[in-house]
Every structure is written in structure tokens, then in C-alpha cells.
Amino acid sequence: MNRWEPVIGLEIHVHLKTRTKMFCACAVEYGAEPNTLTCPVCLGHPGTLPVPNARAVEWTVKLGLALGCEIAAHAVFHRKNYFYPDLAKGYQISQYDEPLCRDGRFLVPTAEGELEVGIVRAHLEEDAAKIVHVGGAGGRIGGADYSLVDYNRAGTPLVEIVTRPDLRSADDARRFLQLLRQTIVELGISDAEMEKGTLRADANISVRRAGDTGLRTRTELKNMNSFSFIARGIEAELARQVEVWESGGEVVQQTYDFHADTGALTARRTKEEAEDYRYFPEPDLVPLSPPPELVEPVRRQLPELPGARVGRLRADLDFEAATGLVTSGRDRLFEAVVAAGGEPRPTANVLMNQFATAGVDPAAVEADEFAKLIAARDRIPRDTFLRAVAESGRPGFAAEPYLAEAAISDTDALAPLVERVLAENPKQVASYRGGKEGVLGFFVGQVMRETRGKADPKVVNELVREKLRA
Numbered sequence: 001m002n003r004w005e006p007v008i009g010l011e012i013h014v015h016l017k018t019r020t021k022m023f024c025a026c027a028v029e030y031g032a033e034p035n036t037l038t039c040p041v042c043l044g045h046p047g048t049l050p051v052p053n054a055r056a057v058e059w060t061v062k063l064g065l066a067l068g069c070e071i072a073a074h075a076v077f078h079r080k081n082y083f084y085p086d087l088a089k090g091y092q093i094s095q096y097d098e099p100l101c102r103d104g105r106f107l108v109p110t111a112e113g114e115l116e117v118g119i120v121r122a123h124l125e126e127d128a129a130k131i132v133h134v135g136g137a138g139g140r141i142g143g144a145d146y147s148l149v150d151y152n153r154a155g156t157p158l159v160e161i162v163t164r165p166d167l168r169s170a171d172d173a174r175r176f177l178q179l180l181r182q183t184i185v186e187l188g189i190s191d192a193e194m195e196k197g198t199l200r201a202d203a204n205i206s207v208r209r210a211g212d213t214g215l216r217t218r219t220e221l222k223n224m225n226s227f228s229f230i231a232r233g234i235e236a237e238l239a240r241q242v243e244v245w246e247s248g249g250e251v252v253q254q255t256y257d258f259h260a261d262t263g264a265l266t267a268r269r270t271k272e273e274a275e276d277y278r279y280f281p282e283p284d285l286v287p288l289s290p291p292p293e294l295v296e297p298v299r300r301q302l303p304e305l306p307g308a309r310v311g312r313l314r315a316d317l318d319f320e321a322a323t324g325l326v327t328s329g330r331d332r333l334f335e336a337v338v339a340a341g342g343e344p345r346p347t348a349n350v351l352m353n354q355f356a357t358a359g360v361d362p363a364a365v366e367a368d369e370f371a372k373l374i375a376a377r378d379r380i381p382r383d384t385f386l387r388a389v390a391e392s393g394r395p396g397f398a399a400e401p402y403l404a405e406a407a408i409s410d411t412d413a414l415a416p417l418v419e420r421v422l423a424e425n426p427k428q429v430a431s432y433r434g435g436k437e438g439v440l441g442f443f444v445g446q447v448m449r450e451t452r453g454k455a456d457p458k459v460v461n462e463l464v465r466e467k468l469r470a
């Protein structure tokens, strides 16, 4: 693998969470009764006319600016023609050679520094209906008894982002997507949830000899619905291509599905890929010309981007912790807690573990109170600390009552308990005395359990050592 360099580009689809669809007034909603959010426009009745959603245009501009793109002075909607029941009109309104946003760059921090990922384009289009094939294997049309179409999704606004093939590992691709997702969420334009399908990503993958600059044949990887599946899918496809080249074969341009449950890649039938969409400008829509009065205020209001924030946090934290805080949306709370006196590393640790497990909303937490908890974390009983962390997002939360619950550090109170635990576990005592020092943790754990986590672990540790020496 070292002799081969991965070359990866991504195509990402983002559902905008506008109130209404792209070209009609139907509501955008997930989980509604099938075919209840439709009208003559999104059902493609003859004679109906599309009216663009101004909010969707504004949000695409916003996203384009965050991706460092140029915003076109003249963008055109095209018809992408194809025959399939997921679009009743017989074409999808999309953008072709004059997209709304183009030529951007997005910075992705890496363990070694920073990677600049070129953005070819970001354009606006409408989504197709959802088709469910019933009775076939794995939801495929082959072998299905019948198919159902739900037009609620037809006509919902979708942004497609295409990157240059600048990513050099599956990990880079995953991190790029996590930072992109966080950017989208913070811009307030989409929930961008892979599980719900409001963020979807396909990867274009090839490999080349280390040192080469040309590109070899690429394949497309689809059907990946989580960040870890994407990384695993890309790894699997890279390994497959290297093996093909090394065994004297040739990689064929094709589309693959990655099956996360088995780790297998399956090639799609080439027929499904035939791409001749006879694009032509949509005659029912005038070109889009976002005026500077629309673009400039949006540009000025852009928040600091997640990639830049990871760069800043690295002064205090290791790369993984910095990335984790930013991509989980906890970095602003982290910085506020540190500003209020919290030590950086323990604060990051608690936010990424106990805080995350408890599912607390970072925006609801008072940094001053949280900093007090962090400072007291070794002094108060473990279960009290965990309880306080879990409650820290409640309105009016104060650390004080929790800090008052002192850990049991009284040696006289703990000694009999330690003695009893040792007496009840003679085998473990023997193995400790026989040199297995790791058993110490077992005894401490037992005492902590007996006190329901209220004992001071440091005192218990010392006591257990002392008694075992005796």
C-alpha cells in the first residue's frame, strides 16, 4: 500500500431545511404520510410553472461562501432529462455548466498540518421522489414484487457539492465530511444527518504510484450512510484497486455499493449508469443573478469556520481532541469553560466522554458553573460528579450543592471496609502478593462499589496498598 497513493474526491448532497419545496409551496417535512405533501407543480402536471425558493438560493450562496467559492453573477437552471417514476416531469431541474457557486477551497486540519481541498462547484437542484421496491432482496428493484413511490420528497431543495480529488486517505475524507457537516449545521441551513439521508456522500476513488501525477481510472462508491462506513468503504475500495493493479489487472470504471454489515463491495450493473441526460436550459426559469446586496451581507455574517477553530484549539490540545470537540459542536463551550478557569485537558476529556454520554446540550450550559465542577472533579464522589455533569444543562444549574457532597476520605471509616473486602477475596490477595499488582484495581473497585462511588479513590488506593503490605 505504501507504494500507492490514494486519490479521492467527494460528491455530497445536502437537503436544505427550508419551510417549502424548491419550486412550489408544498411543505418540506420528514416522516409525513406518503404523497400528502404534493401539488400539481411537484407532481409534474402539464402547464404548471416552477417558482424558485428565494431562501434556498440565499442558503446556497451562504454555503458557497463558507466553502470559499465564487458566487456566479449569472447562474442557470438546466433540465436533466431522464425517464423514471421518481420524477413525474420526466426531468429534474438542476444546474449544469453555470452553477451558483464554483472554484472554492475548504481547509481540513490534519495530524501533520492542513490540507486544502478544492471545491469544483456547489449547485442547487430539486430532489427526486422516494421509491421503495417491495419483495426483492436488499430493497433492490431486481426480484421485487412491486414498487411504491412517495412524492413528498420530490422537489425538495438539494445542494450538490463536488470536490477536487485532493483527499489522500479515507481518514482525510471522513474528517472533511465531519467538518463540512458541522459547517452546514452551524450555518443553520440543514440538519445534515446521514442517518436520515439529509446528508449523503459518494466517493470517486483511484490510486496511483507514489510520485506519479497523472490519474488512473476511478470508480465511484455509493450507498454510505455514516462517517465510519465512508472511511471503511473507501479503505476497502482502495485495497481492492491496489490488488487489481498489483496482480497485473486493470481497474474498470464502475460504480460500487459498500455493504457495511459484511464489508463487501458489489458492482452495479453498468446499465444503471448510462448518463446521457440531454441537459438544456430550463425555459420556464430566468437565470439567477444574486445581487451584491444579497451576497455581501451573507459574507460578512459568516461564522468562524470549524477548520479554523480546530487549528486554534491545537495550541492546548492534541489533534484528535481538538477535532472531536469541534465536530461535535462542543468547542465553544470548551473555550468558555477554559476561559472561566477550567484546565484544558480534563475539560476536553469530560466534554468528550461523560458529558457526551449524558447527551447534554452544550448551548444550555453555564461555563462558570461547569468550570467549578471540573476543578472539583477529584474531590467529590464519582457518582456525584457524573450526576452533576448530566444535570449541567438544566436551567439555573449551580455546581455548589454538588461540591458540598464531600468524598469519604476518612481513613477510620474506610479501613474496616477495606479489610472486609480483602478477607472476602483470599485468592486475589494471594495473587497480588505473588506479584500480580494489577489486582489492586479490583480491590479499589470493590470498595468504591460498596460505598456507591462515594469514597475518595486516592485514599482507598493507599489503604488497600497498606493493608496488602501488612
Ligand SMILES: [Zn+2]
Binding pocket: 021, 024, 025, 026, 037, 038, 039, 040, 041, 042, 043, 155
Ligand atoms: Zn408541490
